[in-house]
Amino acid sequence: MKAILFTFLSVALVCGSNATFGQSKDKPFGDTNTKVVELKVTGMTCQGCADQVTSALSEKKGVVKSDVKFSENSASVTYDPATITETEIIKTVEDTGFKAEPVKKSTKKMN
Numbered sequence: 001m002k003a004i005l006f007t008f009l010s011v012a013l014v015c016g017s018n019a020t021f022g023q024s025k026d027k028p029f030g031d032t033n034t035k036v037v038e039l040k041v042t043g044m045t046c047q048g049c050a051d052q053v054t055s056a057l058s059e060k061k062g063v064v065k066s067d068v069k070f071s072e073n074s075a076s077v078t079y080d081p082a083t084i085t086e087t088e089i090i091k092t093v094e095d096t097g098f099k100a101e102p103v104k105k106s107t108k109k110m111n
Contacts, residue, residue: 037102042099050070057092061084063079064078
Protein backbone atom coordinates (compact mmCIF):
# COMPACT_ATOMS: atom_id res chain seq x y z
CA MET A 1 0.00 0.00 0.00
CA LYS A 2 2.83 2.40 0.84
CA ALA A 3 4.50 1.63 -2.48
CA ILE A 4 1.33 2.52 -4.40
CA LEU A 5 0.92 5.76 -2.46
CA PHE A 6 4.58 6.66 -3.02
CA THR A 7 4.28 5.96 -6.76
CA PHE A 8 1.10 8.02 -7.04
CA LEU A 9 2.62 10.98 -5.21
CA SER A 10 5.79 10.79 -7.31
CA VAL A 11 3.81 10.87 -10.56
CA ALA A 12 1.66 13.75 -9.29
CA LEU A 13 4.77 15.73 -8.33
CA VAL A 14 6.41 15.22 -11.73
CA CYS A 15 3.23 16.14 -13.63
CA GLY A 16 2.53 19.17 -11.45
CA SER A 17 6.04 20.55 -11.85
CA ASN A 18 5.41 21.19 -15.54
CA ALA A 19 2.43 23.52 -14.98
CA THR A 20 2.55 26.86 -16.81
CA PHE A 21 -0.63 28.53 -15.56
CA GLY A 22 -0.89 32.04 -17.00
CA GLN A 23 1.75 31.49 -19.67
CA SER A 24 1.34 30.67 -23.31
CA LYS A 25 3.49 27.96 -24.84
CA ASP A 26 4.12 29.96 -28.04
CA LYS A 27 7.40 31.57 -27.05
CA PRO A 28 9.74 31.21 -24.13
CA PHE A 29 9.46 33.91 -21.49
CA GLY A 30 12.15 36.54 -21.81
CA ASP A 31 12.13 36.69 -25.61
CA THR A 32 13.65 40.03 -26.61
CA ASN A 33 10.89 40.76 -29.14
CA THR A 34 8.16 41.01 -26.53
CA LYS A 35 6.27 44.04 -25.27
CA VAL A 36 4.35 44.63 -22.06
CA VAL A 37 0.98 46.35 -21.82
CA GLU A 38 -0.37 47.48 -18.46
CA LEU A 39 -4.17 47.46 -18.28
CA LYS A 40 -6.74 48.82 -15.87
CA VAL A 41 -9.40 46.11 -15.58
CA THR A 42 -12.73 47.10 -14.05
CA GLY A 43 -15.68 44.96 -13.07
CA MET A 44 -13.80 42.14 -11.34
CA THR A 45 -15.48 41.25 -8.04
CA CYS A 46 -13.31 38.37 -6.83
CA GLN A 47 -10.11 36.40 -7.44
CA GLY A 48 -12.11 34.01 -9.61
CA CYS A 49 -12.70 36.89 -12.02
CA ALA A 50 -8.96 37.52 -12.24
CA ASP A 51 -8.37 33.80 -12.81
CA GLN A 52 -10.93 33.86 -15.64
CA VAL A 53 -9.08 36.74 -17.34
CA THR A 54 -5.72 34.99 -16.83
CA SER A 55 -7.09 31.80 -18.39
CA ALA A 56 -8.49 33.64 -21.42
CA LEU A 57 -5.20 35.47 -21.99
CA SER A 58 -3.11 32.32 -21.64
CA GLU A 59 -5.09 30.70 -24.46
CA LYS A 60 -4.27 33.49 -26.92
CA LYS A 61 -1.45 32.87 -29.35
CA GLY A 62 1.22 35.51 -28.82
CA VAL A 63 0.57 36.10 -25.12
CA VAL A 64 3.75 35.08 -23.30
CA LYS A 65 2.73 35.89 -19.73
CA SER A 66 -0.09 37.58 -17.87
CA ASP A 67 -0.36 38.81 -14.31
CA VAL A 68 -3.92 39.79 -13.40
CA LYS A 69 -4.46 41.29 -9.96
CA PHE A 70 -8.03 41.53 -8.66
CA SER A 71 -6.95 43.60 -5.65
CA GLU A 72 -5.38 46.24 -7.91
CA ASN A 73 -7.86 46.02 -10.81
CA SER A 74 -4.91 45.55 -13.12
CA ALA A 75 -3.34 43.25 -15.65
CA SER A 76 0.21 43.18 -16.95
CA VAL A 77 0.49 41.27 -20.21
CA THR A 78 3.75 40.33 -21.92
CA TYR A 79 3.15 39.59 -25.59
CA ASP A 80 4.72 39.15 -29.01
CA PRO A 81 3.60 42.14 -31.12
CA ALA A 82 4.27 40.17 -34.32
CA THR A 83 1.55 37.71 -33.30
CA ILE A 84 -1.05 39.68 -31.31
CA THR A 85 -1.88 43.36 -30.93
CA GLU A 86 -2.64 45.40 -27.84
CA THR A 87 -6.17 45.89 -29.20
CA GLU A 88 -6.67 42.12 -29.46
CA ILE A 89 -5.46 41.69 -25.87
CA ILE A 90 -7.96 44.30 -24.66
CA LYS A 91 -10.74 42.57 -26.64
CA THR A 92 -9.81 39.25 -25.04
CA VAL A 93 -10.20 40.76 -21.57
CA GLU A 94 -13.48 42.44 -22.53
CA ASP A 95 -14.80 39.16 -23.99
CA THR A 96 -14.60 37.74 -20.45
CA GLY A 97 -17.07 40.41 -19.32
CA PHE A 98 -14.79 43.09 -17.90
CA LYS A 99 -13.74 46.55 -19.08
CA ALA A 100 -10.07 47.02 -19.97
CA GLU A 101 -8.06 50.06 -20.95
CA PRO A 102 -4.33 50.76 -21.20
CA VAL A 103 -2.80 52.57 -18.25
CA LYS A 104 -1.41 55.91 -19.34
CA LYS A 105 2.19 56.37 -18.30
CA SER A 106 2.99 59.69 -16.64
CA THR A 107 5.60 61.76 -18.46
CA LYS A 108 6.07 64.26 -15.63
CA LYS A 109 9.55 64.51 -14.21
CA MET A 110 9.92 63.95 -10.51
CA ASN A 111 12.06 66.56 -8.73
